[in-house]
Amino acid sequence: MSSHVPHSIGIIGLGNIGRYHAEQLSSLTAQLDVEITGGMDISPMARDRFEEAFGAPAYDDPESLYETTDSVIITTPNQYHEEYAVGALNADNNVLIEKPVAHTIDSAKRVHETATQSSGICMVGFHNRFASPVQVLKQYVREGRFGEIHHIEAKYIRRRGVPGRGTWFTEEESAGGGALIDIGAHAIDLALYLLDFPCVTEVSGVTRSVFGDRPDYTHLEMWGEHGDGPFDVDDSANAFIRCADASTISLDVAWAANRTPSTEFVIQGTDAGARLDLSDGELTVFESSSAGAPHFSDSEITTRDENPHRQEQRQFIEAVREGRPLSVNTVEQGIVVQQVMDATYRSSERNGAITLDTEPMPTAD
Structure with a gap:
């Protein structure tokens, strides 16, 4: 017992x-x-x-x-x-x-x-953050394998993936926003997590609603169900995010787009780079060397398939049981993500960049 x-x-x-x-x-x-x-x-x-x-x-x-x-x-x-x-x-x-x-x-x-x-x-x-290839990638970042990371491409794009037209997901009063606040939150968080949450200094972005409220919106499947409510939120967003350490993030988010779906994150560093695809867990590290003879080296990383929600719950329960402060997924980090999303919406409204001064908060996990 x-x-x-x-x-x-x-x-x-x-x-x-x-x-x-x-x-x-x-x-x-x-x-x-x-x-x-x-x-x-x-x-x-x-x-x-x-x-x-x-x-x-x-x-x-x-x-x-x-x-x-x-x-x-x-x-x-x-x-x-x-x-x-x-x-x-x-x-x-x-x-x-x-x-x-x-x-x-x-x-x-x-x-x-x-x-x-x-x-x-x-x-x-x-x-x-708790997906196995993300954990491997984060460890490589800690070990300095990539050198100084100067840019991350963050994509979270669906071909047709509005989660429930006419439900709370597509109503600004209930959701606060559309694709940006739904799946864009994941993209922003993961990029900042890999950069170790530096201070964000400027956000320039555009949000759009192109597909969601069209009567001819054609889809093959929908995560949720149709509702009778409004569609008054964005269904795509693009942003460029500058940080105080000179690193940058390019954000490309869409619930619907006429292109191949993508959950791709690309890291560009001074010593190496990487490409992560969240949809299938593929992780490739790109390196070059002059050892022996000049050459490129592309390493494909294979990980164990672990359910990230379950690993997240495990971290939460263990922190509570041990009575220790959280070192991962803190509210403070969540606030930074929220600030970036808010700045993206404001930038789109003003048609100009928004200056920020978020608190840097290195991830100790």
Whole structure:
């Protein structure tokens, strides 16, 4: 029998992402002595599905859940992140909140302020950091294999991938934005993570809505379902991001585009470079040398297939159990990502660059 009291976790927001988190947690129950003790959603149908699938009670108010849990995972529409994160942290719960921190920069800052005053841990769900090839790539960065990294190309492009036309995903009031705040958040975070989160000094960007509200929008599949709400958000974004250490990021994000899909990240360094494709885990390191004779060397890296959401949950639970501060996916880092997204939107509106002065925060993980 385990010497630990099972760590109790609840899920707030029992839609697709919430159920997926619960499924991954279920596979960790024996390894980490974790127990899913409840869920919360305003939808009776979602609560019924959760109770049937996971054998835990589902509530229509968060206070009942806070009383039965040590930690909560928040997977609601973005506009409710602040409400539930602040409530959970004030109840001394630990929080894993799906990206972004919130739907606006001001809301995100209020989450951060509460997190700094709470005894609970608050982690932001940028799960791509925990993919095996990303972990290898980050270790090579730490070891200095690439020398000084001066530029990263970050692409997160779907051919037709609006997650749910007419749902909260495509409504600015609920989501805070479209493709940029949905998948762009992942691209910005991963690029800054590989650069060790330097100070961001300037953002120049353009956001567009080209495909999402067209009546002739043609797709083969959709992650979510059609809804009756508006489409008043961006479906693509391009940005150029400057940092104080002279490194730069070019960002290319789209829910829909007439091109091949891509989740490609390209690193350009003084000693080596790399190409990572998140869709299939392919990682190639590009090097050159004059040893023996001038030559190029391209190394293909093969890694074990690990579920990044599950690895993220493991990091969160272990940090809570050990009572140690987070060194990865911190709210502070989430705020920087939010600042870059906010600056991209403002840059697009003003048709000019936006000056920033974010706090540098080297990743110690």
